[in-house]
Amino acid sequence: MSAGVGVELDNVWIRFGNFIAVREANVNIAGGEFFSFLGPSGCGKTTILRAVSGFLEPSDGNVRIGGRDMAGIGPNQRPTALIFQNLALFPLMKVWENIAFSMEVRGVASAERRKRAEELLELIALPGQGDKMVSELSGGQRQRVAIARALCAQPDVLLLDEPLSALDLKLRQHMRTELRSIQKQVGITFIYITHDQGEALTMSDNVAVMRAGVIDQIADGQTIYDDPSTSFVASFVGENNMFRGTVKKLTKDAAVVATDAGELDARIASSVKGELKSGDDAMVFIRPEAFGVAEAGARGKGRIKAMVENEEFEGQSYHVFLNGPGDTHIKMSLVNTGRTSGSAVGDNLTIAYDTKQAVVLPAGELASE
Amino acid sequence: MAKFFERNGGLLGTYLLVMVGFWVIVLIILPQLSMLDFSFRYNLPPAQVGTDADVWNISNYHFLLFGAEGNPESYNVVDMSVFLKTLVAALFVTLFDLALCYPLAYYLAQSVSGGFGRVLVLLLIIPYWVNEILRAFAFRIIFGSSGIINATLIGTGIIDEPIDFIRADVALYAGLGYAYILLMIFPIYNAIESLDRNQIEAARDMGAPWWRIHWRVVIPFAKPGITSGCTMVFMLTAGALAAPQILGGPSSLWFTQIIYQWFNTGGNWPRGSAYAVVLLLTCIVFVLAMMRLFKIKMGEIGK
Ligand SMILES: Nc1ncnc2c1ncn2[C@@H]1O[C@H](COP(=O)(O)OP(=O)(O)OP(=O)(O)O)[C@@H](O)[C@H]1O
Ligand SMILES: [Mg+2]
Numbered sequence: 082m083s084a085g086v087g088v089e090l091d092n093v094w095i096r097f098g099n100f101i102a103v104r105e106a107n108v109n110i111a112g113g114e115f116f117s118f119l120g121p122s123g124c125g126k127t128t129i130l131r132a133v134s135g136f137l138e139p140s141d142g143n144v145r146i147g148g149r150d151m152a153g154i155g156p157n158q159r160p161t162a163l164i165f166q167n168l169a170l171f172p173l174m175k176v177w178e179n180i181a182f183s184m185e186v187r188g189v190a191s192a193e194r195r196k197r198a199e200e201l202l203e204l205i206a207l208p209g210q211g212d213k214m215v216s217e218l219s220g221g222q223r224q225r226v227a228i229a230r231a232l233c234a235q236p237d238v239l240l241l242d243e244p245l246s247a248l249d250l251k252l253r254q255h256m257r258t259e260l261r262s263i264q265k266q267v268g269i270t271f272i273y274i275t276h277d278q279g280e281a282l283t284m285s286d287n288v289a290v291m292r293a294g295v296i297d298q299i300a301d302g303q304t305i306y307d308d309p310s311t312s313f314v315a316s317f318v319g320e321n322n323m324f325r326g327t328v329k330k331l332t333k334d335a336a337v338v339a340t341d342a343g344e345l346d347a348r349i350a351s352s353v354k355g356e357l358k359s360g361d362d363a364m365v366f367i368r369p370e371a372f373g374v375a376e377a378g379a380r381g382k383g384r385i386k387a388m389v390e391n392e393e394f395e396g397q398s399y400h401v402f403l404n405g406p407g408d409t410h411i412k413m414s415l416v417n418t419g420r421t422s423g424s425a426v427g428d429n430l431t432i433a434y435d436t437k438q439a440v441v442l443p444a445g446e447l448a449s450e
Numbered sequence: 451m452a453k454f455f456e457r458n459g460g461l462l463g464t465y466l467l468v469m470v471g472f473w474v475i476v477l478i479i480l481p482q483l484s485m486l487d488f489s490f491r492y493n494l495p496p497a498q499v500g501t502d503a504d505v506w507n508i509s510n511y512h513f514l515l516f517g518a519e520g521n522p523e524s525y526n527v528v529d530m531s532v533f534l535k536t537l538v539a540a541l542f543v544t545l546f547d548l549a550l551c552y553p554l555a556y557y558l559a560q561s562v563s564g565g566f567g568r569v570l571v572l573l574l575i576i577p578y579w580v581n582e583i584l585r586a587f588a589f590r591i592i593f594g595s596s597g598i599i600n601a602t603l604i605g606t607g608i609i610d611e612p613i614d615f616i617r618a619d620v621a622l623y624a625g626l627g628y629a630y631i632l633l634m635i636f637p638i639y640n641a642i643e644s645l646d647r648n649q650i651e652a653a654r655d656m657g658a659p660w661w662r663i664h665w666r667v668v669i670p671f672a673k674p675g676i677t678s679g680c681t682m683v684f685m686l687t688a689g690a691l692a693a694p695q696i697l698g699g700p701s702s703l704w705f706t707q708i709i710y711q712w713f714n715t716g717g718n719w720p721r722g723s724a725y726a727v728v729l730l731l732t733c734i735v736f737v738l739a740m741m742r743l744f745k746i747k748m749g750e751i752g753k
Contacts, residue, residue, distance in 0.1 A: 136651060157657040169648035173670040182666075183656040234656055 085112030085270050086147035086160065086237035088133060093142035095128055102128045104294050106142070110272065110287070112237075115264050117273045119281040120291030121317070121448065126274045127166065129291075130240050133272065134163045146238060162236035164244045168227040170215045176226055177202070177211030183234035201229040204263065221252045228263065238270045245280065257284055278318050282306065290314045292446065298352070308440065310352035315366040315440065317448035322372075322411050324365040325444060331359055336441045338365050341407025346383045347439035362444040367434050369400065372413035374424070375433035382433040387411055389428045403430065482730075489724035493717075510724030529708060529725075536705035537732065540688035543626045547634045547683050548676065550627070555638035555675075556668065560647065578632060586625050586696040593621035593697075617699040625693040630686045634679040641675025642668060674750035681737050688733050705729055 088110040095103040103125045110116045118126045131137045132144055135156035144151045146160060156163075162183075171179050178185070180201050181194035189197075195211070202208050205225035215223060224244060231239055241260075245253045261284050264271045275281050281288045282302035289299045290313075298310040309315035316323060326340030331349075336357060338345050347365045349357055357363065375384055387403035390410075396417065401424070403411040413432055424430055455463040490506040498504060514533075517526035558567055577585070592598050593615035600612040615621045645668060653663045669676070694704030709729070712722030741748070 134655060136655075156651070156655045157659070161655070163652070163655045165648045165652060167646065167648055169646060169652040171649060171653075171667055174666070182653070182658070185666075186657045186659075186662060230656075 085114075085268060087112040087114075088116075088238055088270060088272065089143075089145040089148075090129070090133075091143040091145065093129075093132060093139045093144065095125070095132060095137065096140040102294055103132070103139075106296050108289060108296065108299060110270060112147075112270055113268055114286045115261070115271045115273065115284055117275060117281040117285040117288045118291055119275055119278055119288050119318070121276055123293075124291040125294045126276075126291060127242055130163065130242055130272065130274055133238070134161045134240050135159045160237040161240055162231035162234045162238075163240040164227050164231050164242060166242040166244075166246070168223055168244070170223060170227055170230070172215050174215070175211065176207075176213050176215060176218070179215060179226060180211070180229045180233050182230060197233065198229075201233055204232070204266075205229045206259075220248055221256065224248065224256060225259075228260070232263075232267060236269065238272060239264075241271065241273045243274050243276070246275075246277070253280075260284065282318070290317060292317070292448075307438075308351050309366070309442065310350060312364050312366075312442045312445040313448055315364075315442060320369050320412065320414075321366045322369065323447065324367070324409060326363060326365070328357060328359050328361045328363050328441070331357065335436065336363070338363050338441055340365060340409075342385050342387075342405045342409045342411075345385075345439065346436040347441045348437050350440050350442050353441075353443060357441065357443065364442050364444050365439055366442065367439045369412040369414035370398075370416075371434045371438035372411070372432045373415065373434070375431040383436050383439060384431055384433050385411065386429065386431050389424050389426050389430060391426060392424075401430075403432065485723045486727055488720050489727045491720045493720050510721045511728070513721060514725060514728060529705075532703050532708060533705050533729070533732075536688055536729075537736070539623070539626075539704075540684050543623060543687045544680050544684040546623075546627050547631055548680060551631060551634040551679065552638055552672075552676070555635050555672075556642055556664075558635075559639050559642035560645070560650070574632060574635065582629065583692050583696065585629070586693050589621055589625040589628070589693075589697055590616070593624065616697065617701075619699050619702055622694060622697040622699065622702060625697040626687050626690060629690060629693055630683045633682040633686065637675040637679040637682075638672055639675070641672040645671045673744070673746060677741060677744070677746045677750070680740075684737065685733050688729065 088108070090106045090108040093103060093106040094101065106129060108116075118129060120126055128137070132139050133146070135151065135154060135158070138152065151159060171182065174182070177195060177198035180198040181189075184194045184197060198211055199208070202211055205228060207222060207225060210218070210222070215226065218226065224247075227244065245256050245260075248256060257280060260271075260273075273281070273284065282305070285302060287299060287301055288305050290297050290305060292311075292313045298305060298314045300308075300310075305314060305318055309318065312323075315321050324338070324340035324342050324345055326338045326345070328336050329339045329344065330337040334349055334354070336347060336349055338347065345365045345367075347367075375382065385405050387405040387409075389401060390404050391402040393400040393402070394417075398414050398416050401413045401415065403413060405411050411432070457463075458466060489510055490508065491504060492507065492509065494501075494504055513526065514529055515526055517523065517529075558570060562570060580588070590597075594600070595612040595614065597615075599615070600609075603609045604612065649667055649671075650663055653667050658666070689706055690704070691706045691710060694702070694707055695710075698704060698707070705725070706729070709722050709725045712718045712725060716722070
């Protein structure tokens with residue numbers, strides 16, 4: 082086997098009447114990669130997946146799989162297998178018939194289908210359960226059967242549409258690891274859709290963050306988290322404190338932004354380096370965990386004076402909610418080291434952050450909670 | 451039982467029970483029982499009813515099987531062949547309706563969106579506002595020697611002489627096929643409508659061609675609907691009277707017409723009852739056998 086089959090979206094637009102569901106999507110997914118689309122509900126993730134699997138044709142642009150243009154090639158002819166948001170298992174077939182359906186289509190003899198189904202049942206840790214009906218399985222087991230059914234088709238590209246969304250947290254975490262290990266085992270390209278950022282960040286080699294039909298950023302999880310390319314990505318992925326203001330001073334890599342909370346030093350996001358100008362409307366994003374209680378004289382630190390409003394203990398960390406200058410709300414997360422912050426509600430604190438961990442971006446759309 | 455009253459309240463619960471009981475006992479069971487009783491009696495003048503001569507016997511069933519005393523044939527060939535022909539024809543009409551309605555129901559349920567679908571359904575229903583007998587006469591006119599079909603065929607020069615659709619029983623089968631088409635479409639439509647579209651797409655994604663999608667996914671799912679449609683159409687077609695009466699050719703006879711003759715012109719109610727009982731029981735047995743053959747449980751039909 083080669084390194085796997087890649088998928089390219091080349092300037093893809095998808096319209097439903099006047100409504101533009103996907104605009105100008107350019108994505109390059111390498112063979113064997115675990116690639117995720119992450120975005121809020123209704124942003125066009127399923128639509129993109131349907132264009133890749135062939136259930137709809139892009140209004141404009143090309144979908145290429147393994148370098149081959151897919152225009153005019155139907156879903157039953159493409160080397161993809163789709164795991165539907167609701168699984169879409171066949172309720173009137175036995176589990177093994179479900180799994181081996183693609184082989185039945187190819188006219189493989191029953192005994193061989195049965196054998197292959199058993200192998201896949203082994204892989205998904207459901208050995209010997211082939212004769213059950215789908216309705217006799219638990220949610221997580223059905224999930225795995227859907228994965229097995231898709232794998233049985235020996236696709237080059239496996240498309241997964243929020244396959245874990247219906248599961249409870251524990252099972253979801255378990256299935257994440259399992260999916261990842263299955264992917265490593267079979268070595269095919271996975272395109273995974275989710276609106277759960279934790280899922281996207283932990284599992285993927287690369288993530289595309291979508292907002293209302295537009296892909297804002299494509300990068301690996303760490304880059305998305307540490308170096309977002311738009312204010313939407315910064316606010317959608319993970320938690321972030323946002324301070325809005327105007328750019329006062331600029332160097333090559335850093336800026337000073339005058340905000341309600343005072344003048345804040347921050348690093349310029351790589352995507353807008355050289356584009357940001359003095360006087361621009363800008364947003365500074367600082368993660369809760371980037372804050373700490375200020376120690377006298379530390380260097381490279383930005384500082385904000387704020388009053389403690391509330392504290393929340395969450396086991397491994399605790400969160401301090403502060404009210405900063407100009408009535409800004411700030412969240413600070415401290416690792417639980419056994420000591421307390423030494424502050425109480427109503428105290429005035431000076432908090433500090435590493436200016437490298439604060440990001441400046443042009444003011445723009447934010448993710449709504 | 452207590453739960454039933456709890457859920458519906460005392461007054462409504464009693465009302466429902468009484469009405470259902472009335473329906474089942476007075477309108478279904480009692481008439482059928484009296485038919486059954488009738489069928490085992492002699493056709494006596496009113497004066498002798500209830501006298502010693504009025505005893506249970508199987509002469510009417512014997513007549514259906516073997517004909518009158520002194521029948522040169524060993525069976526009642528006329529009645530039995532009409533009986534068989536009726537069943538075969540009803541089966542044929544049922545299969546024809548199924549072949550016609552399944553694609554239509556599938557199309558309505560899966561492919562048509564919103565408003566247009568409702569218009570189509572309405573177009574299907576509206577003709578049934580017209581009385582059954584009028585509809586049969588309409589078919590007679592359409593298929594008549596100067597009807598629209600013959601007129602068109604002659605007008606376009608395809609034929610010179612009008613075709614006698616009535617004599618060829620084309621009108622009869624068309625009329626029968628059309629009469630209960632809704633009872634076929636709607637159960638299948640209901641079944642297919644509840645089929646998750648993603649299942650069809652999943653099958654397609656697995657590479658299945660359209661016929662396999664129907665064979666393995668849609669038809670198994672729609673089976674209860676198909677069964678209930680076929681059962682109703684078969685029963686009603688076998689028991690139809692108006693269409694054969696009006697559209698039947700001079701040589702064709704429907705078993706119900708024989709029953710009708712015994713009751714009406716023949717004035718022999720016991721014999722008519724016996725014939726009717728045989729028709730009913732045969733239909734029931736036939737349907738049960740079919741359900742057995744296709745592994746369908748009674749409960750599924752009610753879905
Ligand atoms: N067949 C269609 N006709 C018209 N609009 C559509 C159609 N399919 C999707 N849309 C619209 O396109 C947008 C994107 O839909 P899509 O299903 O791709 O969202 P999604 O990102 O998968 O959301 P979710 O996370 O809720 O599944 C939505 O606004 C939806 O209303
Ligand atoms: Mg979706």
